[in-house]
Amino acid sequence: MLPVSNPHPQFSITRASHVVLGVTDLERSRDFYRDVVGLVVTEETDTTIYLRGLEEAAHHSLVLERSAAAHAHRIGLRVRSDEDIHAAERHFAAAGIEHRRVERDHQGPTLQFRDPVGTLMEFTSSMDVVDRKMQNYDEYRAGFPQRLDHYQVVTYDVQTATEFWTGLGMRISEYTATDGSDELWGSWMEVKGNTHDLVFTNGRGPRLHHFAYAVPDGSSLLHAADVAGAMGFGDEIDRGPGRHGISNALFLYLRDPDQHRVELFNTHYQFIDLETPPIRWDISNARRAQLWGMPASNRWFFEASEFPGEAVQDPLLTATPQTLETYLGLH
Amino acid sequence: MLPVSNPHPQFSITRASHVVLGVTDLERSRDFYRDVVGLVVTEETDTTIYLRGLEEAAHHSLVLERSAAAHAHRIGLRVRSDEDIHAAERHFAAAGIEHRRVERDHQGPTLQFRDPVGTLMEFTSSMDVVDRKMQNYDEYRAGFPQRLDHYQVVTYDVQTATEFWTGLGMRISEYTATDGSDELWGSWMEVKGNTHDLVFTNGRGPRLHHFAYAVPDGSSLLHAADVAGAMGFGDEIDRGPGRHGISNALFLYLRDPDQHRVELFNTHYQFIDLETPPIRWDISNARRAQLWGMPASNRWFFEASEFPGEAVQDPLLTATPQTLETYLGLH
Amino acid sequence: MLPVSNPHPQFSITRASHVVLGVTDLERSRDFYRDVVGLVVTEETDTTIYLRGLEEAAHHSLVLERSAAAHAHRIGLRVRSDEDIHAAERHFAAAGIEHRRVERDHQGPTLQFRDPVGTLMEFTSSMDVVDRKMQNYDEYRAGFPQRLDHYQVVTYDVQTATEFWTGLGMRISEYTATDGSDELWGSWMEVKGNTHDLVFTNGRGPRLHHFAYAVPDGSSLLHAADVAGAMGFGDEIDRGPGRHGISNALFLYLRDPDQHRVELFNTHYQFIDLETPPIRWDISNARRAQLWGMPASNRWFFEASEFPGEAVQDPLLTATPQTLETYLGLH
Amino acid sequence: MLPVSNPHPQFSITRASHVVLGVTDLERSRDFYRDVVGLVVTEETDTTIYLRGLEEAAHHSLVLERSAAAHAHRIGLRVRSDEDIHAAERHFAAAGIEHRRVERDHQGPTLQFRDPVGTLMEFTSSMDVVDRKMQNYDEYRAGFPQRLDHYQVVTYDVQTATEFWTGLGMRISEYTATDGSDELWGSWMEVKGNTHDLVFTNGRGPRLHHFAYAVPDGSSLLHAADVAGAMGFGDEIDRGPGRHGISNALFLYLRDPDQHRVELFNTHYQFIDLETPPIRWDISNARRAQLWGMPASNRWFFEASEFPGEAVQDPLLTATPQTLETYLGLH
Structure with missing residues (x-):
């Protein structure tokens, strides 16, 4: 359910x-x-x-x-x-x-x-209040990141995580489920009126998959990639630029020197009205992961940052090899 | 106050x-x-x-x-x-x-x-729920407008309007005031966590100055302007592209065939935390209106759509001619 | 030589x-x-x-x-x-x-x-002269392609091809060569003052690898990808968006319904002055192929369109498996 | 003629x-x-x-x-x-x-x-050859200017200037002329295969109206304007962002601290084939100057940099006041 x-x-x-x-x-x-x-x-x-x-x-x-x-x-x-x-x-x-x-x-x-x-x-x-730098355009660098937007956490039990957070008032905007069933593979939950503030996806967890900053436009993403390339981090782009089906985000994922992952993205949509139902994606639908372009690297799918002192557990839901291939966009 | x-x-x-x-x-x-x-x-x-x-x-x-x-x-x-x-x-x-x-x-x-x-x-x-078209990219045209975002209303009494709407829970993110006083010339008020949903500015009112749609990025604005030019509406751009000091919006204003005004804009910032104070702009500060570029046309400043059956009144606050020139960015 | x-x-x-x-x-x-x-x-x-x-x-x-x-x-x-x-x-x-x-x-x-x-x-x-449509912005669709720019041909003998075309006045702007030798693996040749009009790369040939249209900016590339995704051609992007080291092009490659490949790209640089030497890239340098991001698909590397009646020959130059891996960006 | x-x-x-x-x-x-x-x-x-x-x-x-x-x-x-x-x-x-x-x-x-x-x-x-910085993306600032592209000179005698330079092999891509006559008011001449390298327009001259750098895309123009605003040069934008009818350039004009004028622009078209005729614009056609948006400032029309020791002369061609208003886009 x-x-x-x-x-x-x-x-x-x-x-x-x-x-x-x-x-x-x-x-x-x-x-x-x-x-x-x-x-x-x-x-x-x-x-x-x-x-x-x-x-x-x-x-x-x-x-x-x-x-x-x-x-x-x-x-x-x-x-x-x-x-x-x-x-x-x-x-x-x-x-x-x-x-x-x-x-x-x-x-x-x-x-x-x-x-x-x-x-x-x-x-x-x-928090302590400091100056907004948004109009100091001469200090803009790389991806022009404006604000922290959301987190994605890998968990062994998406259903339990989702029940907890919706119980605290978060609302599901989109979700992935096994084809023809209600087995939750991922839930995108929001509190601030756009598509997500906190995401849980199925896998070995708990691990932090990424945190994401909003950027002003697609050209910021491209410039961030160019700057990453110029500074020797070109290989640390482990996904993108691309467009997710889920949330419609235009994205770029980068790994930091410790392999923590940060996303830069643009163009989430607004999700406020109560009558709007969440969007369901079957996990066999590869458009879920990207509307176009090449699939994510294996690094993107399987690597994430552990939390200190928290044992990582295998997911309760497991996929058939065929499903997994589709899930990874390897069809 | x-x-x-x-x-x-x-x-x-x-x-x-x-x-x-x-x-x-x-x-x-x-x-x-x-x-x-x-x-x-x-x-x-x-x-x-x-x-x-x-x-x-x-x-x-x-x-x-x-x-x-x-x-x-x-x-x-x-x-x-x-x-x-x-x-x-x-x-x-x-x-x-x-x-x-x-x-x-x-x-x-x-x-x-x-x-x-x-x-x-x-x-x-x-409202009745219909399909989101955001991923029908082949149907995107002109400015790629994503969603209605806010209104600006010209009023003869900004103070009264602001008191009414803050009383209903709206929060002031930015405002303009006479230099060195608290005389409100404009108030930008929000409920959804970015800079404004409803704006009142001083002038002959009540009149609707514009309604605004959010677009994905700056290139959408430029393409909208190009399409307007190609379709014979190039002269109906009565302001922009430009960048407001207030709200940091990158904007383009167009007049429709009846001279109603629609804004296309990008990059409002987030305004959620209660400890963040509103930003004050003296009306003598021309950066308020545009961080760069040429001032708005007189049409932009003085024309707006009346409401049926509502008599338009002169503003309670009036400016000296010098202040007005600064206000209009004509310094 | x-x-x-x-x-x-x-x-x-x-x-x-x-x-x-x-x-x-x-x-x-x-x-x-x-x-x-x-x-x-x-x-x-x-x-x-x-x-x-x-x-x-x-x-x-x-x-x-x-x-x-x-x-x-x-x-x-x-x-x-x-x-x-x-x-x-x-x-x-x-x-x-x-x-x-x-x-x-x-x-x-x-x-x-x-x-x-x-x-x-x-x-x-x-050719017959027809109207330029560049200011019919209302007719712009997808990638906003402005003009045909160049071809890339796979050949079994880059040296011979390059000698022929430089003999007709084409000028090498960039080239790839085996590390520490003069064995030509690819030559980028121009006549119109930017980086290339005709490119030959080493492989089974003759085959047409792609033809390329110039687009106005990076956002056109992203919109083209979005439109491709919306129209069911998302999987036919076999490379990009990305940035080539060679020529500095921001690129997107698409396969047509017969698997012919078309490139959309932006930002070649100017190459006119005679004193400017060509840029050499060792084939072991993966930045040659992309300054950032994920390597091209195998499809991009190994598939191309044959010419009717022209037997495809194996390349005269062959790489060690290690070199090939680097060449493909699989390091 | x-x-x-x-x-x-x-x-x-x-x-x-x-x-x-x-x-x-x-x-x-x-x-x-x-x-x-x-x-x-x-x-x-x-x-x-x-x-x-x-x-x-x-x-x-x-x-x-x-x-x-x-x-x-x-x-x-x-x-x-x-x-x-x-x-x-x-x-x-x-x-x-x-x-x-x-x-x-x-x-x-x-x-x-x-x-x-x-x-x-x-x-x-x-010239001495130095490193191209185009792939040092971490050093990109403001408008990301790539290369010098062209000059515009104000002259008292467009006809004579144009005859001289076409005599040296330059080719007219576009020109302005008095309605219904061949009186040249401006000539856009090229040698490198895009719309212009050298432009002469009618007015008090000789004076250098501007020199222009090509930028990668429209978002570079917008960022340049933002940076200019942040660094106190927002008022020194004396035209744009806008789109010229002539040459189809997307432009931004800035004045330097001595009031020399520099243009940043994007998207000239290619002009190589001999069978393509030049484009004629009547000076009464305001789309000549901008396809959309507000007219240039008077500063843009009337101010330019003199050459040392060269007396400025009044133009041989003069306009009626009505024509001038149209020419200035003040219709």
Whole structure:
């Protein structure tokens, strides 16, 4: 059964907020995100570098932490207000979700937790306000990334993950399912009125597949690819430029020096009206993955960033070899 | 005083929904919006033509009504659900806002009203669902318009209009004010998390200055201009391409055969977090109107579509001739 | 030895002019080139369809001929004037190049010949003049193709082909060679002042690898890909979008219903000054093929259109398996 | 009478090569061309700065000379080889054209002269070769200017100028003329196979109206405008973005700190075949100047850079006030 969004959630999630990555060489990763992606460096310490998109007034949407291992440390979502943090706390306590308050520099009240499929997450209700750089066009570089938009997480149990998050008010805009059944292979869920803020896809998990920044247009994507090529990261494009069937995004995927994956994309559509049903894609439909062009690399399909201390489990749903070939677009 | 958004409005407005225009030649106007703008025709009757943007699943976002006079008949906003229509009715009754239920083809419950500055509006909670055309790329034409985004209304009293709409939960993202004072000359208000859904600017009003469709990128704007030129509407571009300081929109304004004005634009920024303050622009700051390039034509500044039966009033605030010159970017 | 351009050729070649393809279903191929590529149909007969790019004032740059087999019938080049046709005739007679005058509808004097590696070609000095459609922006479709630009031919003997064509005044802008030697693997030759009009690459030949149309910008390429996807030709993109190291072209390759290959590209650079040396690329340098992104499909590397009656020969130069892997970008 | 290109000129001109500007503040002008336009600085001395476009392998296409007055010092064209310099010398001597050999750093043999309408020019046959930067995408800035393309000169006698240059082999691609007569108001002449290398328009002259760099696409133009706005040069856009009827160029015009004018443009069409007639535009046809959008500023029409020591003369042809209004697009 396709889960339905809870119309009266206990608290209000507003958007994807910030991703925290463990990186093994802080300077090298900063250079990548600043020069090859085009993010703005807000602040640097000996152990941590904070970056943001060009239009973002929040202190950070990407945090790089010096680390021995290249893990995805956690992904962050915004809630509306401090009161929503309290409400989330009460709800998690009642629902038996492991959680705790944490202190985070430059963030307001912050609640860390793991969702039922082991994704390490945190909610926060505010951040230090900094200047929007969107009109500093002379500082635009590479992909002109404007703002963090969404996450994709690989999970061993899409159904459970989807039930949890729709229970918190997220709404499914699109989903993939086994042909002729309701077995969920992927769910695209949103809170901010476009196609997705949080995506779960079937596979060995929990692992962070990618986080995504919105760019102004297709030419930004092409320029990002050109800059990546010029700076020696041309081979680190493991998919795209291409157009997803799902969400209609024009995309480019890049791997950072620790092989974390970042997406640059354009042109999600609006998804607000309640009468609009989610779009279903059979997993045998290759247009799901790309409307045109060559299939993704195997790297794109099978590699992702683990979370520290979270054991990766095999997916509950498995495909026949034939289905898998179709799924990978190898038909 | 700058009005502050009511954090707990009595009902939930979700987005700009549909504009209804009186046009004197139905076929000529349809051809314009289909061929020069690129909208999709959903349905035609003898008296009415319904159009929508390429990605829109709602039956219409533009309605053309055969009419003796070229008026803006009304502008529509969406509310979340039928219950919000009831709540709006109760609220308007209590607040003394003139309103009435109306039957509209292809729309759910619909409430018509005039706001305190005479803008003719209607709320609806749903529409007939139709196919999104966003992946029918072979049907893309002209500006590739994706979805209706916002309205700009000229009013004789920006302060009153702004207080009304912030009272219904809209939030000010940017505003213009007399230098060194709090006299509001324009307010950009949003409900859907980007810079504006409804804008009021100072002038003879109420008049509809324009309605705006979002396009995928800057090259769509340029192609729209090229198509307009090829089809004999090159002179009907009364502003742009250019970049507004306010909202950072890359814009192109076109006049239709009845001189109604439609904007095509790209790259609004996201405005969701409560800690982010609105941006203030002094009216003497010409970058407000365009970050670069030539000033708007006088037509753009002084012409707009009247609402039927609503007397146009002179603005309460007036500028010195010097200020006006700066305002018009004629410095 | 790298051949050097003859500074005083016996006649003046000016540009790539027209390609003639045998197609097995005339209507289906016309629909592809008109709707998926965006070419203009100049004229149709029962057996032949003539098309051209949007800016072209010449009657045709692509000719589709109803045929039992999907061959490349011939490729055409322009010479400056009728006198150049006579001079070419004299030169070919003296040089022992098989040639003959032919009558071609809508073309001036035309000389058919085969070059020393078996490429079927013809020179013509003029064509019927038709309207340039470049300002009919309302008729622009798909990739907005402006003009035929160049050909790439697979040959078993790049050295011989290159010596022949440089002897006729073509100039090498870039070339590929075995690492540390002068063994030519590919030569990019030009007459009109940008990087290439005629390219020969090493492989089983003679076969036409592709012909290429110039498009206005990167967004045209992306729109062409979107339209291809929407019209069911998404899988017929066998390479790109991507950026070649050689020539710096931003490219998209599409296969037509008979598997002839057409390239859409943008941003060749200018190559006019005599003091500028050609650029050499070792075949082990994968950036040669793409500055970024995923390698071409095997289809792109190994499939091409044969010429009728011309036996395909194995290349004189062969690569070690390791070199071949690098050549294919599979490192 | 419209002059016809000399099919056998005494020497071979190949392209627009380099413009030399007197500037009053060397550093300020360098910063403008590097940061607001995006040119590459090749070399700096105390008195002279050399710049080039991203793809150019020639040492310079723009030379800034420290100067008390903001004059256009001269404009340069390339000839094919040293022998063409000799041939030009012989031809000018026979034809009574004032000329002299000059030594120019980084240039081969160079011949300075004034054409019959007083334009200060020089021919050179080669330059020092430097690296093409076109694949250093990480160094791309502002408008991504690729190469110098053409000049526009205001002259008091278009007929005489056109006769001189067509006599040297230039070919008219488009021209403007008084309605119903052959009075030449402007001539667009080319040698390199696209629409123009040298343009003369009617007015007070000789003055350099602008020099133009080709950019990769429309989005480069928009980004250049955004960067200009961000760096305080937004008001120095005195025309565009817009589309000329003549030449079909998508254009943006910027004034430098001394008010010299530089154009960034895209999408000239190819003009090679001899059977293609030039395009005629009546001066009353406003589409000549722009296919769409607002007319140029008066600054664009009436301001231009004088040459040192060359008296500016009133044009031989004058327009009626009505014609002038149309000419200016003020209809």
